[in-house]
Amino acid sequence: MKYVFGVDVGGTSVKIGFLNQDGNLLESWSIPTDLRNHGGNILSDVADSIRKFVELKSLNDDDILGFGFGLPGPVVNNVAIKCVNLGWENVAVDEAFIRAYGKNVLVQAGNDATVAAAGEYWQQKIDGDIVFITLGTGVGGGIIAHGKVIDGAHGAGGEIGHIRAEHNEPQLCTCGLYGCLETEVAIRGINARARKLILEKNLKTTLVDDETLSPKRIFNAAKEGDTLALAVVDKVGQYLGQTCATLAATTDPKAFFIGGGIANAGQILIDAIKKHYVNYAFSALRNMQFELATLGNDAGMFGAAYLIIAGLNK
Amino acid sequence: MKYVFGVDVGGTSVKIGFLNQDGNLLESWSIPTDLRNHGGNILSDVADSIRKFVELKSLNDDDILGFGFGLPGPVVNNVAIKCVNLGWENVAVDEAFIRAYGKNVLVQAGNDATVAAAGEYWQQKIDGDIVFITLGTGVGGGIIAHGKVIDGAHGAGGEIGHIRAEHNEPQLCTCGLYGCLETEVAIRGINARARKLILEKNLKTTLVDDETLSPKRIFNAAKEGDTLALAVVDKVGQYLGQTCATLAATTDPKAFFIGGGIANAGQILIDAIKKHYVNYAFSALRNMQFELATLGNDAGMFGAAYLIIAGLNK
Incomplete structure (x- = not known):
């Protein structure tokens, strides 16, 4: 050995x-x-x-x-x-x-x-290439093609956090671009959306806008049926579902693996992504596999x- | 041999x-x-x-x-x-x-x-992977990674014509999705945009809305400074530039190659794409190479x- x-x-x-x-x-x-x-x-x-x-x-x-x-x-x-x-x-x-x-x-x-x-590709021993998305402070990605990671000609292979995801009200991203996926579905973006909805007071919620607000709290509230939290989770699913449909029509992986701290939310996140993915996915790609990453840190x-x-x- | x-x-x-x-x-x-x-x-x-x-x-x-x-x-x-x-x-x-x-x-x-x-990858003998986009009756793509084409797990690798490109007024695509790149930058989409602008009569043009309207005519008019034709070409550049930025943040190729009948327009098309690409491209990817495909049919x-x-x- x-x-x-x-x-x-x-x-x-x-x-x-x-x-x-x-x-x-x-x-x-x-x-x-x-x-x-x-x-x-x-x-x-x-x-x-x-x-x-x-x-x-x-x-x-x-x-x-x-x-x-x-x-x-x-x-x-x-x-x-x-x-x-x-x-x-x-x-x-x-x-x-x-x-x-x-x-x-x-x-x-x-x-x-x-x-x-x-790492996820190797350990899952899945029979095909994968796209890995990590959701946390930022949004990162890794694309496997022909069994190997795509580093890219400029070292930016899988920089999917900086694909434009919001087209109507694009926020400035730390990278200098507007409307990046990362501005919407990383920790800050998720908290900001919840905060905005809490201030608008249109949706019922148990969530409060204080320093304890976090994706973990929001996803937990959603699991308990909190209307506002469910709206936030749905929107996260929409951004990710649409982006995954774009990625699928590019490298067409066997499966998507979702990891990072936010993915600790579990199946509710996968379900939210899949719900929207099918609305944006090319016909041959509609039956796509979505999995939670398993290796964590x-x-x-x-x-x-x-x-x-x-x-x-x- | x-x-x-x-x-x-x-x-x-x-x-x-x-x-x-x-x-x-x-x-x-x-x-x-x-x-x-x-x-x-x-x-x-x-x-x-x-x-x-x-x-x-x-x-x-x-x-x-x-x-x-x-x-x-x-x-x-x-x-x-x-x-x-x-x-x-x-x-x-x-x-x-x-x-x-x-x-x-x-x-x-x-x-x-x-x-x-x-084919383009092989013949260009470029020192790195490429993304190839073909513009004609439809919009097709081919992604090379690690020197080989990505067919994809569902045979849909490089199906970039069916990435959503128009988010505000998405048209129904022949594939059943809405707002696909193909609905905007294939022959029909380019003609439709020119026709719409001609009917609106806000922009000066020598183009007429009859059966001779074609991307070739439109690009030729643009080369002669036709205001309306230039607006159409600019919009084509925007859709393609933004999509290329998305693709770049996915597989990060060494270069994009643009082919198909519409690419016979030449450098004016490349310039229109590059103009918009830089506004959507992640910092490390801004200095990207765009080339006209050379092998034709x-x-x-x-x-x-x-x-x-x-x-x-x-």
């Missing part, structure tokens, strides 16, 4: 997973992300941590297939173009990690959302490891 | 190309499409025609790598799900052709628009042949 390391680099901590080639996560741990020095210590911290682990476990270099990295920003040919949260710009992850690790190992890096998509580690596995299967 | 046959099956004629493995079209000819008997003679007609050619040229079976087919409908695993124009339903192209040809040869089939995309033959070449390079 051979092994892979999957490294998920976030702005607060770095998650490191030790997996076998069959995709079983054998051990995992995390180290804090050192943001000093423009993030210049991060990869050497990871290398040190893994080196100690390898020594502790008496692993042979030959048994390690490689090291995969998921990074919070666009990645092209293993170069992290820009990771604002890390302070990185144009970091050649393969070269930097090899230097820090001190051995000429195989390194593959990708954007964190596309890498998470790869571990998707990044799995997917980073899969970058190595998929590369070996080229 | 080895050889490939690329077969582009249309509702009127079947184009057959004989190419070498480097992608040079050595000879091509066409035979009429026999629509009798639910199109049941088409593949045996093709087999007969190719068999004669192979005998005439004294080609060895070993020198023929395979036979690629482009078909006017969705194709999944070499099965043509439905080709309305041919009368086909669930035709296993590989099995049927092998039976007709009488030899156990390699056969690959794909949807005609995605196959045309493959031969794209299908080239692409069908490339299905074989790409399969061998797996």
Whole structure:
């Protein structure tokens, strides 16, 4: 049996997973992300941590297939173009990690959302390609085609959070565009819609507009039949359903996987998406599979490891 | 040197190309499409025609790598799900052709628009994946990822003509959906917009609303500065620019290739698309390459042949 390391680099901590080639996560741990020095210590911290682990476990270099990295920003040919949260710009992850690790190992890096998509794809072992959508503070996506993630020519493959979703009253997005999907179905957008409806006082609700307002509260209220909350959930389903129909007419996946914190809402979210999806979907695509993602916060580690596995299967 | 046959099956004629493995079209000819008997003679007609050619040229079976087919409908695993124009339903192209040809040869089939995309990709030898859009009676698309066409899990990869493009006054599309890109930027949609503006009489124009109205006339008038024609072209650019921005945030190609009869308009169409594209494109994607397709009606033959070449390079 051979092994892979999957490294998920976030702005607060770095998650490191030790997996076998069959995709079983054998051990995992995390180290804090050192943001000093423009993030210049991060990869050497990871290398040190893994080196100690390898020594502790008496692993042979030959048994390690490689090291995969998921990074919070666009990645092209293993170069992290820009990771604002890390302070990185144009970091050649393969070269930097090899230097820090001190051995000429195989390194593959990708954007964190596309890498998470790869993780879900690998673990679901679904018989076909998938589109993965993660809903949280932002909206990210990962497209799998021919069994591999699409990083894209400019590192922006699967940047579906910045597809225009609202056409009549488009809000300014943090990215500078207007009406992005992310402005409507990420945490802030969902809260804002609920807040607006609460202020309008046209729909009955138990929800109150205070600092406790959250997608979790809103989805929970919807599950209990709260009229206003149901309206919010329906609108989220409409934006996502329409966008999924667009994505389906592009790469036509076998299934959509919905993840991220907001997807903890569960089946009610899937049902809302499917309800609207069919109204926008091309005939051949109407019978589409929608699933909740299952790996949660571990998707990044799995997917980073899969970058190595998929590369070996080229 | 080895050889490939690329077969582009249309509702009127079947184009057959004989190419070498480097992608040079050595000879091509066409035979009429026999629509009798639910199109049941088409593949045996093709087999007969190719068999004669192979005998005439004294080609060895070993020198023929395979036979690629482009078909006017969705194709999944070499099965043509439905080709309305041919009368086909669930035709296993590989099995049927092998039976007709009488030899156990390699056969690959794909949807005609995605196959045309493959042809443009192969011949441009661009260093990266592309999205191909064909504008004519309908709007088709082909997405290349990791060097191969995306057929999709339901044979609907690249069905971009049926992405919703008009949100405020969506027209019924022939597919049953509303506001499809095809309703706005295919021949009928372009003519309809010009006709509407001519009737409104608000914009100066030399165009007249009669049976000679055509995209060609409209684009030619626009090139001469006709105000109304320029407004039509601008709107076409807006629909396509916005859709391209959506596609870019999905598979992030190296370049878009625009083909089909309407693209004979040339650079004016590319300029109109680019003008609007930048207003909808995610920052990392703003500097995108747009090109006119170059293969014209031969794209299908080239692409069908490339299905074989790409399969061998797996």
